[in-house]
Amino acid sequence: MFPFSYTAVTDVPAALAAGRRGGRYIAGGTTLVDLMRETVERPEHLVDIDALPLRDISATAGGGLRLGALARMADAARHPLVRTGFPVVSQALELSASPQLRNMASLGGNLMQRTRCTYFRDVSAACNKRRPGAGCAALDGYNRTHAILGTSDACVATHPSDLAVALTALDATVHLLGPDGARPVAIGDFLLLPGGTPQHEHAIRPGELITSIEIPAHPRPLASGYLKVRDRRSYEFALCSAAVVLHVRDGVIRAAKVAAGGVGTVPWKLHAVERHLVGRRPAPELWIRAAQHAAAGARPLRHNGFKAELLTRTVERQLRVVGEDR
Numbered sequence: 001m002f003p004f005s006y007t008a009v010t011d012v013p014a015a016l017a018a019g020r021r022g023g024r025y026i027a028g029g030t031t032l033v034d035l036m037r038e039t040v041e042r043p044e045h046l047v048d049i050d051a052l053p054l055r056d057i058s059a060t061a062g063g064g065l066r067l068g069a070l071a072r073m074a075d076a077a078r079h080p081l082v083r084t085g086f087p088v089v090s091q092a093l094e095l096s097a098s099p100q101l102r103n104m105a106s107l108g109g110n111l112m113q114r115t116r117c118t119y120f121r122d123v124s125a126a127c128n129k130r131r132p133g134a135g136c137a138a139l140d141g142y143n144r145t146h147a148i149l150g151t152s153d154a155c156v157a158t159h160p161s162d163l164a165v166a167l168t169a170l171d172a173t174v175h176l177l178g179p180d181g182a183r184p185v186a187i188g189d190f191l192l193l194p195g196g197t198p199q200h201e202h203a204i205r206p207g208e209l210i211t212s213i214e215i216p217a218h219p220r221p222l223a224s225g226y227l228k229v230r231d232r233r234s235y236e237f238a239l240c241s242a243a244v245v246l247h248v249r250d251g252v253i254r255a256a257k258v259a260a261g262g263v264g265t266v267p268w269k270l271h272a273v274e275r276h277l278v279g280r281r282p283a284p285e286l287w288i289r290a291a292q293h294a295a296a297g298a299r300p301l302r303h304n305g306f307k308a309e310l311l312t313r314t315v316e317r318q319l320r321v322v323g324e325d326r
């Protein structure tokens, strides 16, 4: 380890003041402490925000949800409003990490977690995300688990969060509060593509806090679900995942929201799949045809060419599961 200071705060103004002075926020600590132990991250000042009153989960007008940023993953997963209103979120949370980690980790921290690229966590390896300009060991290294969508010459690491995939499908908004006040950011704008600056992963400004995550109201009835494909059945990150949300009325798909995880440098919104579904009648052939659009634009690396086919099959299967479970 290395020396750092630690301050615990109990109210939001005190947190923001500490953040303005350069403090690094920590809540459950399930990501940051690991990275500090490995010296991948070396914050000088930690600000413990765990006691802030940001854990509420409540309904919004019209049938949406507001999730406090410090709500625990386990609490959110079993909350009746989440479980009944947006099962895709409950399922994504329950398929994440381990029960012990879900009891500790906050929703905001889940969105802020960093990639599981092994080269990123190995301080002896070249990594543009850890040290800009150093190069990317994954490009010529073992890249079976890396991304096929949204990659750049600088970085091909996948985004690790299951929750973020469900929130991307649902067009959620991340609410931030900082020195310049409050601002909402669409989740698709909050998580950044690597481009030439993979060290910047989130559209969060110095000193800003995530206060809540808002899922907008969706037309009802709404069927949704999350499928995660991984090398082992528990405590493993996704090789590929699919979040599917369908609104079907009078036998026609009126709205479709689909996103994939484990394949993109950010959760990947499958717009072409969504477009293929809307206005059509649910049918086995429709799921197959729509899923053919899932891997459009994929750029496989040496060891992860299988992910394009896996993505197509994962999306098709989850469309079928959700589409036939309405």
Ligand code: SF4
Pocket (backbone or CB within 6 Å): 115, 117, 118, 119, 120, 126, 127, 128, 129, 130, 135, 136, 137, 138, 139, 154, 155, 156, 157, 198
């Ligand atoms: Fe670093 Fe990204 Fe390359 Fe992994 S893929 S080594 S995180 S630059």
